[in-house]
Amino acid sequence: MSRLQGRVAIVTGGGRGLGRSYALALAGEGAAVVVNDLGGGLHGESATAPTGTPADEVVREIRARGGRAVADASDVADWDGAHRLVETAVGEFGDVDILVNNAGILRDRMLVNMSAEEWDDVIRVHLRGHFCPTRAVAAHWRARARANPAEPPREGVLIHTTSISGLFGSPGQANYAAAKSGIATFSYECHLELHERLNVRSYAIGPSARTRLTENSPAAVDAVAQPESGFDFFDPDNVSPFVVWLAGPQCTAPSGSVYTVEGDEVTLVQPWTATRKIKAGNRRWTLELLDAAAPGLSAQSVSA
Numbered sequence: 001m002s003r004l005q006g007r008v009a010i011v012t013g014g015g016r017g018l019g020r021s022y023a024l025a026l027a028g029e030g031a032a033v034v035v036n037d038l039g040g041g042l043h044g045e046s047a048t049a050p051t052g053t054p055a056d057e058v059v060r061e062i063r064a065r066g067g068r069a070v071a072d073a074s075d076v077a078d079w080d081g082a083h084r085l086v087e088t089a090v091g092e093f094g095d096v097d098i099l100v101n102n103a104g105i106l107r108d109r110m111l112v113n114m115s116a117e118e119w120d121d122v123i124r125v126h127l128r129g130h131f132c133p134t135r136a137v138a139a140h141w142r143a144r145a146r147a148n149p150a151e152p153p154r155e156g157v158l159i160h161t162t163s164i165s166g167l168f169g170s171p172g173q174a175n176y177a178a179a180k181s182g183i184a185t186f187s188y189e190c191h192l193e194l195h196e197r198l199n200v201r202s203y204a205i206g207p208s209a210r211t212r213l214t215e216n217s218p219a220a221v222d223a224v225a226q227p228e229s230g231f232d233f234f235d236p237d238n239v240s241p242f243v244v245w246l247a248g249p250q251c252t253a254p255s256g257s258v259y260t261v262e263g264d265e266v267t268l269v270q271p272w273t274a275t276r277k278i279k280a281g282n283r284r285w286t287l288e289l290l291d292a293a294a295p296g297l298s299a300q301s302v303s304a
Helices: 019-030 054-064 078-092 116-147 166-168 174-196 241-249 286-299
Strands: 008-012 032-036 069-070 098-100 154-159 200-208 258-262 266-269
Touching: 008 019, 008 078, 008 116, 019 032, 019 054, 019 098, 019 241, 032 054, 032 078, 054 069, 069 078, 078 116, 078 174, 098 116, 116 154, 116 174, 116 258, 154 174, 154 241, 166 174, 166 200, 174 200, 174 258, 200 241
Parallel strands: 008 032, 008 098, 032 069, 098 154, 154 200, 200 258
Antiparallel strands: 258 266
């Protein structure tokens, strides 16, 4: 039996690149998929095609393979739009079990040249665009659990998209990196609030793949170029099996985990880990005490 048979998934930004690959892979394992995509350009501008939106094209491809899918063009960073997205899943397929937050845009600029609008646009689409759908589906899962108090809550899965930039930084991407770092923390917060109470697993992944975003990022465009032969390390389809695995009921990955997924590599990341500590000894710090103790905060210091 297919691993996701009977499950319903939402993929935001599902019309192209990684989102398209995720939607096809989830459907290939039996999930009914809501393919969400505004159909906009790389920078969020309006973009249309005579054959319909990119989401429409992915839905046609899934249906041609015998799967179930429906397109949705809601703005995931809009409160009402995000709730309509969840309502679409429930209305079309009866429920929703998996949310893959993937939608994003770029406004790359060095910090000293970045405008407030470029900052706000990226924060809105990435960070608010993760919060609104997650908030909507979490409310649905809470209502679902309350409707059947005698039964253990049916499992839900959240897969959020952080990035290498968000976890380790990248010059020229202060807005994008800040949003993606926030998403990793948001994912862990979802784990803290939803895992025990509502049986929701929450993950953040930082995928590296050849997409519209990376092909238009000066920091990544050369690195992700398609090779003439051999294993295509940055093919988006390399990431999809891990997403499907996380979404599956047999998954053993601990909720709250953060991973990078690149080519044939999956790495567990611990972005915030307390390491070294100095103490004033039951007294208030003075500047002189801090001068003396400061080497204990250095990355080169060795704990006793």
